[in-house]
Amino acid sequence: MTGVLAPLRVAHLIHRLEFGGAEALLVELGRVAYDLDLRLLVVSLTRVRDRRYLRQLEAAGADVLSLELPSRWDPRAFTRAVPALAAWRPAVIHTHLKHADLVGAVAARRLGVPMVSTLHLIEDAPTPVGRLKRRAAAAARRSTAVRTIAVSDELRRWYVRTFPADPARVVTVHNGVPRPPEQSPAARARVRAEVGVPQTAVLAVQVGLLRPGKGHADLLAALRTVPPEIGLYVVLAGDGPLRAELEAAARLLPRPERVRFAGFRDDVPALVDAADLVVHPSHVDALPTALLQALAAGRPIVATRAGGIPEIVTPDVGVLVDPGDVPALSRALAELAGDPGRRAQLGAAATDRFMTHFDVYLWAQRLRRVYEEVLDACPAEA
Secondary structure, eight states, rough: OOOOOOOOOEEEEOOOOSSHHHHHHHHHHHHHGGGGGGGEEEEEOOOSSSSSSHHHHTTTTOEEEEEESSSSTTTTHHHHHHHHHHHOOSSEEEEEEEHHHHHHHHHHHHTTTOOOEEEEOOOOOOOOOHHHHHHHHHHHHHHEEEEEESSSSHHHHHHHHHSOOOOOGGEEOOOOOOOOOOOOOHHHHHHHHTTTTOOOSSEEEEEOOOSSTTTTHHHHOOOOOOOGGOOOEEEEBBTTTHHHHHHHHHTTTGGGGEEEEESSOOHHHHHHHHHHHEEEEESSOSSSSHHHHHTTTTTOOOSSSSSTHHHHOOOTHHHHHHOTTTHHHHHHHHHHHHHHHHHHHHHHHHHHHIIIBBBBHHHHHHHHHHHHHHHOOOOOOO
């Protein structure tokens, strides 16, 4: 390998360092970086108000910097990012999401440092303004990124189909998450008590922002026809613009007390561990972290054939239905909730699939190999 010395210094740029899927993954990467001889700088373009992720990254040994901008589209991002990155001297600049792609591309060109960009989302229905932003970020990647990383094969296919990208420079790297520590029965009981679910109930958890496209309304509709004697309770973990609307819909269910809105939780792995199954009826999703956490906890899954979900949920670990097919979703929930033996079988296979495909160390190793390939391809910059 040419020009790579450990520790490898990688600067990650993201539009904000607060609650979100891409942001949480950066925290997990920070926790294993030292073991893989990676040194991380995480740059938030906007001011960090909720500092939980920032503190967790610093505790893991990463350097963290906020450009303190009021908006992710503030043009001062360019003039602030370039000197900050120059002072830190990264070997690679790694960008996440559109706003960081634009800033990172300018910084990479000015500093003569190779750029890598990760695609986290399938944006197949943007607004007109969103379409312009999407095209601008894609142009920045095509002009500057030596590699564009898609978190799923489906996302990669969408990207090369939607933009004139060189397929040879777009690669798939599935994300990973850590395996949660073993929870005691008492710990699981405490979590269930916190969310108001009886210890003997069958608990299904959905984790995700309460926003359009995540299928929350489909799940509530499906619960209408799940036989009540199964004793299925559902906890929706997350917050977002649809919360009031979904809460109103839940109150109209035959058994509204069996649906709990848990809001934002920073202990999602513990909540998933306390569940009997995980449900994810999304209409579009590149590679949902919640389902990786379900595998890590050894929990069976009911989900949709949307985006990259089938790359996580194979028939040996869960049940897939078509997006928006409420009757099929209801049947899958009823069948799995009513069959503890099948849940145990699927859960054991979920653990095996996690260990061989989605462990956080496997993901971090794959990322490091991408960085090394990029530096080998750019010996002058390295």
